[in-house]
Amino acid sequence: MEKNFNKTFYITTPIYYVNDIPHVGHAYTTIIADSITRFKKLLGSDVFFLTGTDEHGQKVEKSAAEKGLKPIELADQVVGRFKDLWKALNISYDYFIRTTEPFHEKGAQKIFQKLRDKEDIYKGIYKGWYCVSDENFLPEDVPLEEEDHKICPDCGKRAEIVSEECYFFKLSAYQDRLLDFYAQNSTFVRPPSRMNEVISFVRQGLKDLSITRTTVRWGIPVPDDPDHTIYVWFDALHNYLTGIGYDWNMERFERFWPATIHLIGKDILRFHAIYWPAFLMAAEFPLPQIVFGHGWWLKDETKMSKSKGNVLDPHVILETFGPDPLRYFLLREIPIGLDGNFSHEGFVHRVNSDLANDLGNLIQRTLTMIQNYFNGKIDEIDEENKRDEILRQGFKSLKEKVFQFYEDYAINRALEEIWAYINSVNKYLADNEPWKLAKDSTQRKRLGRVLFQATAAIRAISYFISPVMPESSAKIWDYLGEEKPIQEKMFSELKFEDFKLEQKIKKPRPLFPRVVLQDFLKEEATPPAQPKMEEKMEYVTFDEFKRMNLRVGEILNAEKVEGTDKLVKLEVDIGTEKRTMVAGVADVYSPDELVGKKIMVIVNLKPAVIRGIESQGMLLAAEVEGKATIPFFPEDVPTGARVL
Ligand SMILES: [Zn+2]
Missing domain, CATH: 2.40.50.140 (Nucleic acid-binding proteins)
Incomplete structure (x- = not known):
């Protein structure tokens, strides 16, 4: 099964654990995936974007019990919250998978059975230090503390010794094949520094992996041995197969598998870059092209997590600003591989400076001048001179850069280039002073040309930002009198010359009102109001x-x-x-x-x-x-x- 990566494009987020509450960290991963999806659609690719929820495991069982709920009831509630957030953020996923869906459970069981038949899965006894909170056996190399106990290196909680009969996956048998695979696919893990981490981990030697539990009831039963349930991670990873149709829509599965890119947080790199390819090798599926480990949004310099109580609820921002400023801020502020620190000051600065001043003002004043001086329709222009050419030439090189940066998942760089162009349009207006030309009726054609160039540039800008800011770009597109929706215009066909003389411009409304930091903090301090x-x-x-x-x-x-x-x-x-x-x-x-x-x-x-x-x-x-x-x-x- 050979796949042409250029034609189909399959992108995934991790499936989010229903023991969590949706926060900016989840929003970040999903916004990246959504923006890449939207860009790929502009290229005409056949795209599938999968997200969803991971619903099994001991922690869900416990939390549900504490709330007096059945695990599935807790999952239903949290799924609702995730779906609401994705709607508010304009996330255009193709399917939202839940690991409690019967087709997923059946698919995961089928793969388990296949691996057991070929003896990549076998039964044994596992004894080890187990972190209940993370549902994970601790790595062997975690040292003993005083009083002979171990502390979980991930969460800092005290681990317990657990001994149980379980099924193992023969991970040790895949060490060499994994190293070969990494050698031949040096960009499998991105950014490159993380590829090195993975390789050195595998070189140290891989032990077989315990992949079932007898202590957890809330999980997928092992086929023909229902005292055991499948380890939540083994179960969850297979969503990437079942979510596009494995075992229930094989036509679609064949069309999209292997995944082009699994987007993940760097904390789950080992699962995706080592265990997952080994499971796939064992089950004889082709391997994904890229595992991209993005950084974390920190709050007060620590990772946001429910247990630390420092999560940032995106709802307040969304109710005040709508989706685009948050989408823009998260993608502009840092490259996808690095950590960023979320501050309200930083957010408000971006909204005021980049969105309200640079972009918002440009559109507002240009289109308003067309209303005032040409009644909404530029009807005469003079020849393009050297100074006018700057914007058309700038468009050409911008288009190439934007393409390259989006293709490389360097969305922040694409946005930087777009903003450099926005500033060149602002400079063009300042240099050519259309408001002065308007006072001299003999300059009408010159005035038309200046506003025409600026509007053609604005049209291109709205197109280039559309993967990141779909709502605002659609509005701008509409102000410009474009009839077809932006997503029906193919990237390759976009030209500066598309903007036509006598195109009817609508009266614009301010897109990005300025924000006063103090008001915004107060808004945050006040529970969301009407x-x-x-x-x-x-x-x-x-x-x-x-x-x-x-x-x-x-x-x-x-x-x-x-x-x-x-x-x-x-x-x-x-x-x-x-x-x-x-x-x-x-x-x-x-x-x-x-x-x-x-x-x-x-x-x-x-x-x-x-x-x-x-x-x-x-x-x-x-x-x-x-x-x-x-x-x-x-x-x-x-x-x-x-x-x-
Ligand atoms: Zn732990």
């Missing part, structure tokens, strides 16, 4: 008002939230219970002066996670020039009293 009403008084009925549960709360504790100027974490007694709340008042009040004070609290506001802290309510304060003034109740007002 969209702001624009200066229109909306009445609520008394019954609606009564739904707000407002009470007198007493502040028991207050401390500043590290790494922020404004946020303070409060422990508040509301009469019936104590609540944790985060408020944006630390720039006005010191924690010490808040303790003991009685405040007005809305206690039935939907909880929101702010800087990793769940805020279970909100204190009310007046806003005066961006600063909070809190109304305090006299001491003799009882804590918990209802405010009406």
